[in-house]
Amino acid sequence: MTATYDSLGVVGLPAPISELAARSWDAVIVGGGHNGLTAAAYLAMAGKSVLVLEARERLGGACTLETPFADERFLVSPCAYLVGLLHPRVIEELDLERFGYRTFTADPNQWTPFEDGTSLFQWQDSSRTAAAVKEIAPNDVDGFMAYEALFERIRDRLRSGPRGDVWLGDSPDHAALEELFVDDVQAAEVIFGASIADVIDNHVKDERLKAALHGQGVIGTFAGPHDPGTAWVHAHHSLSMIGGWGFVEGGMGRVSFCIADSARESGAVIAAGAPVAEIIPGQGVRLVGGELINAKAVISNADPVQTSSLLMSASGTAFQSKVDSWAITSPVVKLNCALSQLPTFTASPNDPTIFKAQVEIARSIDLTQSACDAARAGIAQPEWCELYFQTPYDSSVAPPGMHTMSVFAQYVPYELAQGTWDTRREEIGDGVLDAIARFAPNIHECVIERQVLGPPDVEEKVGLTGGHIFQGEILPEQMWDQRFSARTGIDGVYLCGAATHPGGSVMGVNGRNAAMAVLADLK
Template identity: 45%
Template sequence: MITSQMADAVRAAGGEIRLGAEVASVRLDDRRRASGVVLASGEEIEATIVCSNADPKRTARLAPEEAWSPEFLQDIELLPSNGPVVKVNCALSGLPRFRGLGNGSEAGPEHRGMIVVAPSIDYLEDACRAAAEGRPADPMFCEAWIQTTTEPELAPEGKHTLSVFAQYAPYDLAEGTWDERRDEIGDIVLGTLERYAPGLTDLVEDRLVLGPPDLEARFGLTGGNIFHGEILPDWLFDKRPSAGWHRHRTPLPGLYMCGSGTHPGGGVCGAPGRNASRAVIEDLVAAGDPFPGQA
């Protein structure tokens, strides 16, 4: 909803949005200034300003290594990027019933809000430690939503959607691969919820389990990290994504970063994009050309 309204605003202002247009590289002129992009299809698009909301590691790979400053590249490489999230999206044949709550046939408050399984700090620490040791947590820390209780049009009458955001599972499993263990890990996630909603797993008609390597492959997130890099003290404020490069400019003039890997970080907040647009406007005004191409 919000993104489609933002897209409408871009189009209304004369902008064009192209989907499925993978950028293979950022074009640089002979002064190392970004002058456009080259798509994977081979098409070249000229531009005065290039803004990338791909994660910092992906953005860094869009220009030749020798074009960057070594310190910048080193910081980007060190940004911890392996994510610990498993996403499980389910189609349910009916509404789950939670122990001691409601009658299971009508949606109650327990279905409409965010369902969180995080009973204690020790529980969370155990879950986190498991992933640090290369194992999927069992049980998991789960956050879940049944969207159809507030948006029934998302599923046929009487059916429901359930999406679970679970932590922690490592990108690199100590034993086996995600291809070998994806279903088992999906079972752990749903098994965790089953403890609170007995019979839930019998309601699952279909499901999609996405571990960190799947999030990486599907959404172009390095390491499957949902925030383009960990939100840790060493990588915040003036150090995100690289020391001294928190104002969305990069060592390559004309190339800006506007995604979650930049200050102030991830989440659906829009702040990196807003900050980056201000940096772009500031630079264009300073160059005396606030509206390039519209003279």
């Protein structure tokens, strides 16, 4: 069996569709994103017959690898950049390291340049972070470290506290979470609705520190730092149990490809270029070509809106009502670049260490909030950005001496008040580079080629409604028992994507939870 990475996820059909349709399957997975592949792997390991149907020619969904530039030695994961929340059980139980999964922990984990020419490193070693804070804001060291400790407490209580790991299985409800944090008012406020701006203001006074910290409360979220619930967004991204965020050797899409190889070794059958037209509860799925594939269970890796569309009139009142109220519009523009050289940041022109960090581009909490408000009015205003440079850790993703840069930028609207994404895509891409150029003036000259993906582009390219990589907002009102369950309440139909508990990012546990639900129900 050829490793999925060797073909960059383009696996084709394992047999003619007519042969696949002639079989009856225990489970059909609709969509070959990383969670769908994870569900397939667990079901196959349990001895179930499993067929994965991916509409595109390439596996991985938002977590894949492509060669979008003229020089195909540049490897790009178009929508997913770092791994940090992948569940350790998924890594271990699917034996991903045996299939080539290796990571480089980002250390420093963040570097932020400021407009006054100073900058801040944040390290894996908290004592080094404290020393870095002391250099620019000595009166804020204790508050900064207390802020970090707050989110560490939340992680420890949720992932290894009295209830064990709350990511596994069904979500705790509001009352259970209140009980879990009854002795920690600060943590409870983060979980149930505080803004990231308020939490930061309660800990530090220096405006530069506020600029460095607030972006983690809005990343991937159509909300500004003053908006309620954004503190939870940071908490969600702080729940890593694998030592923090890091780069995957060979590119982020390799996570999906390793999971696919594990699934196939266990007996799962994976078909790419096989779009599903309809989910038929209690029976299976019908392909675009009209073929009926029978299955006891259908597990959809598609987002809830897409799943509802596939269910047609069979979606059911309760499920459809939740879909209709689901917030799923992204404010993110993705910019993936091939670089001739690394840019020069004026705050630290001769320090290569900065490129090993996630580089934060931010000026102030208020400017980020204003950009969010502008996007709500249909105006693209990419003010806050996070930059990722893989090549300082892993030169395999670019030609010798060259580099890649991926940018997660906010805020942009799905629908522009003036013009369209087709007419203004490159202009908005220029705006992202202009935001970076405030701190790295030569960034435009470093870019050989670029790929600009606005929310409609991600929707069309990956199939994610609203271009939302988390399949819906991860603000408190759409988390925990307010997120979708793996069980839809529709006969034989399940969800396994990021819209399910415990939320979005490359986690794998959503797929594991769905597989466990199916296995319990098929007994």
